[in-house]
Amino acid sequence: MSKRSDLIQGTLDLLILNTISLEPQHGWAIAKRIQQVSNEVLQVSQGALYPALHRLEQQGWIRAEWRVTEAGRDAKFYSMTKAGRTQLQKELAQWERLSNAVGQVIRMLPEAAS
Numbered sequence: 001m002s003k004r005s006d007l008i009q010g011t012l013d014l015l016i017l018n019t020i021s022l023e024p025q026h027g028w029a030i031a032k033r034i035q036q037v038s039n040e041v042l043q044v045s046q047g048a049l050y051p052a053l054h055r056l057e058q059q060g061w062i063r064a065e066w067r068v069t070e071a072g073r074d075a076k077f078y079s080m081t082k083a084g085r086t087q088l089q090k091e092l093a094q095w096e097r098l099s100n101a102v103g104q105v106i107r108m109l110p111e112a113a114s
Helices: 012-019 027-037 046-058 082-106
Strands: 062-068 074-080
Touching (some): 012 046, 012 082
Antiparallel strands (some): 062 074
16 A cells, blocks of 8 residues: 655755765665665656756756776766755755745644534
8 A cells, every 4th residue: 555755846856966965976876875865765766867867967066977886887976066065055945945834734733613
């Protein structure tokens, strides 16, 4: 009866930026880290991840460079730019605002029926 959680629209950029804020990572590692940190609740498909990475790169928030993984394979590693760090702060502030607003709405007590 359990269903995999879909990412809330607009949160993928925030999750990617936050995940690579500490160190550059390749795409599969980014998706795996999000999954692990969320206790398997959030799962980012390749079909969502790679277009998002491309979009973030086009916006100048991340950069990519080819490196060799620990497994000895060539992969694009993504790291944040200065503009990406600025965007991450904006995204975090927006997320806090949104999550607080949603929390207020779902905690509303129903009015007593007259």
